Amino acid sequence: IVKREVVRVVTPGLVTDTDTLEPKENNYLLAIAAEDDVYGIAHIDITTGEFRVTQVQGLTQVESELGSLRPREILFADGDASVDVRKKLAGVIDGMMLNLLPDWVFEIEYAADQLTTFFGVSGLQSFGCQDLPHAQEAASAVLYYLQQTQKDELRHIRPLQTYHTRQFMVLDDATRRNLELTATLQEGKKRGSLLGVLDRTVTAMGGRMLRHWIHYPLVDQQQILKRQQAVAQLVDDSLQRIELIEALDGVYDLERLNSKIAMASANAKDVAALRTSLQRLPRIDDQLLVFAGGEYLKELRAKIDLLPELVDLLEKAIVDDPPFVLRDGGIIRDGYNEELDELRSISRDGKSWIARLEQEERERTDIPTLKVKYNKVFGYFIEVTNKNLDRIPEDYQRKQTLSNAERFITPKLKEYESKVLGAEEKLVELEYNLFQQVRLQTAAEGRRIQQSADALAALDALMALADLAHDRNYNRPTIDDSGVLNIEAGRHPVVEGMPLKEAFVPNDVELDNEKNQLLIITGPNMAGKSTYMRQVALITLMAQIGSFVPAENAHIGVVDRIFTRVGASDNLAKGESTFMVEMNETANILRHATDKSLVILDEIGRGTSTFDGVSIAWAVAEYLHDNPAVAAKTLFATHYHELTDLALTRERVKNYNIAVKEWNDQIIFLRKIVTGGASRSYGIQVGRLAGLPDPVIKRAKEILQNLEAGEFGKSGEPRLGESRNKPKKQPSSQLSLFNTDADDVIRT
């Protein structure tokens, strides 16, 4: 087989060869227009035609957008103004391709003019960005770049959509990563992330839609309820839902097929895939009828365009299973075009004539091994082995000599050959032209296909949420603006599905702005503090994308933003220590949180000495409590048991701990959150679980005894003193501060 390559230079943001892209991820090209800390951000996925724009204030918001969109390529103005912005964004845009466009492309007059011309509108009101000059500039830059690189293949670009980041919950990049929304922290994989659990979509467009929802949770109560209602309908009617999922399952990526067809890079297989997909629409439409009582599903059904004429055309024109290659024929169905049918019949007859000829010539020459063969250089010829050469007739013309045979042609053979081969050549050309026509006719329906694709994507995402909710016994949360976060028997959506040895233990949370604003959470290592806190954040986020949640009951007052300070690794390349990263993130929280925010703080102060750490953790907690501007609902996990004293002086601070049970010098994790502070951390027991050698464990216990015996120097350092060669038997009771009776452990 010969491999044919087409040389095409594409930049990362302009990849149209969808085979090399993740089906369930978008591939964005993004432009940033900046002036006076206001930024226009436009992004496009040319494989789906989606083209959106926003305008934001402050670089943090730009970083957040870059974090959720993860573009492959970014456009900036070439001028000095953008140098500073690029420098500040260096850490975020590292690894994305940058392109600098002339400054004038970003000028507002040019931008507005370019947008109205391209979309053929008189003003930008219909796009909603008439008052957002930098948004227009960014969009213009995207269009300019496309026009420079893609020439005229831009018919599939969809009308510009303006969105506003205030319509969505704010998630900074650290939080997106810490909560493992779409990728795990350690390996960057979808499996093990929230999306990994939620994504039961069966189409690529549904997958992209769900990913988008997770990155942009809603804050408008009505919008949340609208989605939630649709999910509820689909949860309730499992039979219908399963039917619908089955119907959707065969639908290909309409968005990308549509773009390929518009850009004329679609082959016959693509067009056939579109046909297969469209053929499924009536069944989906039918099944949606059941849910017509609900606003959102009704809306989606209305948007699905069945395109019967197009389906009819494709069924008549294209064979069932066309080949990839366009130039070898076999694409157009018999009966679609008269001329084509005629040429096909000539070609077929010709071939059988030649087969007959072989028989005739064998009889005429009496050479039973005579063969009529074909190759590309000589066309048809007659081959006779050397020992039969004496028998060849006079009208044979010698053409080629092989070692053991000779090849001949006859005028009759050549005449017929030219007829057959001519027909085949014309046939292929005609098929190709006919296919191009069908493709053009299909492309003309692009807008209608796109509309159906939009509806199917949302439907698929809703069904994914519903299917999961049903299988995992999620419940419908109450959504309002009460400022309350009450969760009963909540579970971590990812961890509960892991194949772990122990069953997942559900836990409650009660947070509000009046009595339970700041929860100090203590408890030993491994008890599950991090899991618990992330679970609260994830349940809140899921509720705000319209999903059901893994909890028996949930009352979610809409949250404007989730902050997390969880773990950290240092960034030597930036010259920042682990502790510096931790303090940076903490400062960001204290400066931007509001009383509508949810804050997750894990082990603040861990990266420094004990006294410094305690002092900082204490002061941060007080600030979150005392300063009304940042009185965010907060979960504050710490190993500094000193912090439990805060509840004595601060009314909205409550202490919780995760219960454990001590048993024969082992610890059993009960995974249950209970009120009150913990007094021990069981670090040494965990060390043993992890396989520290026995002498190390023994010696650590001995040192711990010394410490607990209160041998301190004047500046607070314990005097560790000498090893006690024979550990006293007596202190063993001192080691077990907890009673071994579980009922006593869970002190409420």
Next chain:
Amino acid sequence: IVKREVVRVVTPGLVTDTDTLEPKENNYLLAIAAEDDVYGIAHIDITTGEFRVTQVQGLTQVESELGSLRPREILFADGDASVDVRKKLAGVIDGMMLNLLPDWVFEIEYAADQLTTFFGVSGLQSFGCQDLPHAQEAASAVLYYLQQTQKDELRHIRPLQTYHTRQFMVLDDATRRNLELTATLQEGKKRGSLLGVLDRTVTAMGGRMLRHWIHYPLVDQQQILKRQQAVAQLVDDSLQRIELIEALDGVYDLERLNSKIAMASANAKDVAALRTSLQRLPRIDDQLLVFAGGEYLKELRAKIDLLPELVDLLEKAIVDDPPFVLRDGGIIRDGYNEELDELRSISRDGKSWIARLEQEERERTDIPTLKVKYNKVFGYFIEVTNKNLDRIPEDYQRKQTLSNAERFITPKLKEYESKVLGAEEKLVELEYNLFQQVRLQTAAEGRRIQQSADALAALDALMALADLAHDRNYNRPTIDDSGVLNIEAGRHPVVEGMPLKEAFVPNDVELDNEKNQLLIITGPNMAGKSTYMRQVALITLMAQIGSFVPAENAHIGVVDRIFTRVGASDNLAKGESTFMVEMNETANILRHATDKSLVILDEIGRGTSTFDGVSIAWAVAEYLHDNPAVAAKTLFATHYHELTDLALTRERVKNYNIAVKEWNDQIIFLRKIVTGGASRSYGIQVGRLAGLPDPVIKRAKEILQNLEAGEFGKSGEPRLGESRNKPKKQPSSQLSLFNTDADDVIRT
């Protein structure tokens, strides 16, 4: 343009389309044969033909190999035996494609037979794996899989190489990641890693070789010195080195080109790239003559095969800049083949004849707008616009009617056409066949090309090391088996090159097994403890790959293994807390370190309560000191200032700290390691640097004063008490334990 696609299903380990692969990374398919905790590991890169095998004891070693090779696809036996292994490796092999082969493929009789047959040898002695049954089984599995999937395109597979992990420094996967050898921790990028600094290679094969060296540092003193000497020669002669680099710069990826040619997937551009590369060899060979005094470079020069006959053939046969596509001609140079030249002349004459015809017909018919045109359906024809139709001669035969013109043919035109078109078709076919012949002749020299490629790869890697050493003032370390690690004025190779605000401050280290075995390193946050420790590890590693090192002087006693316990993030998916991960890694170190190892411990015990943490850290340090089996040279950074007391009772423990200077309540980092322990951590000052709001900073200081005033409860928790509304002025002297005079700060 019509896009032609070739449908080919390839698994991740079998990608041969090198355009989709990283040029400087290998793409491995790997097989594991397991029995009784002994493992055979075979891996192959089919794009380079490299095929290697080893046999190891214990899963940790398997994990280490997987960590350095990062295969895309793994083969296991289908039987029950492998289930357990796969389960234990789950975390490591997640994301790699697994394939289960029949059990009998892994049987030793089959394996040995298959290997000897494939390589056409009578025994496996020449490969060095005759006594390693599991290695043979793994290699056999790889071959079996290739034969099932690749059919007969296996001529380029190179003879099996056996390697032994004991020939290399052991690096576990955590250490590879913590030291950021080939990718950064945070973003997984090459830029910012050790490889990012070292990789000045100019060829893809050199890049792969250098990556391999970094993952497999040497432990044999002679081998290290051999490489080091070659680097030294290249450092010393900069003029010659630069010439050599220039000469190498135009060499393409000979390994992958060679494989493509062997697998017949090479196009004419590939063959031309091979030619260009080979043409550079004489220059390289010449320039290497200067270095003939050195053993390694002399050896490499001897391995470079100039292949003059092949270069001659390629120069004569292939045009300067051939097209990608093989079937459109234009590949073979004029003069290479008589028949081809003849066909080309017919084709050219035909075209000019047709051009002349247009002129003649215009004159004959007196229609100045008459045109001779061509299309694929009708071939050549004469087009006459409607208003001139009355002037057409009788011999014109009407062929097609357009809206404003008619198209005609004449017998003369058709006769000539068939001659021209026939010639062109034959021409293309002949060119294709000739190219195939050239490709076959080239493939026949595969072994010799491979040998040159090997030599060039090593040469490139050596030059990269030399070039860097020269530019960055690295020095040649002394290598021996003394067990000493003495570094004077060492720098962190990555951090020193970062565009940071302050100049990098070099530091010494003195480690040995007699007096300075365990260094306790204290000092405030951000002072650079982590950078310092990693720098010691990286300098050691660089020395053992044969590189010069960023230090004024270095005396490196060969190290068998580097262990690191640096930072960590939790792994919720595995149900492991941050602290558990930390303890696991620590246990691994205590169980496997020897007195030849280098151990880096950063903040052991951080993830638990203070008392537990101190106890564990203390016990771990004692164990490393006291237990002769694990008396590894250790750098032990900690915030527990209590640990500095260890030096009082343990003779090989020394205290160091990283100096800072306090100035107007600010801290200035001096970045200098000095003897003695630190007493403060300056966490609050770092908090201010990071932007914590002022009230938080003030309050934290107040709490710190309370703590330092020694208000402790009976179990060691400080009583934080009430806020002092007016912070006393007096304790400010207490805050600055360091004198503000820098000379005093550096207490030695």
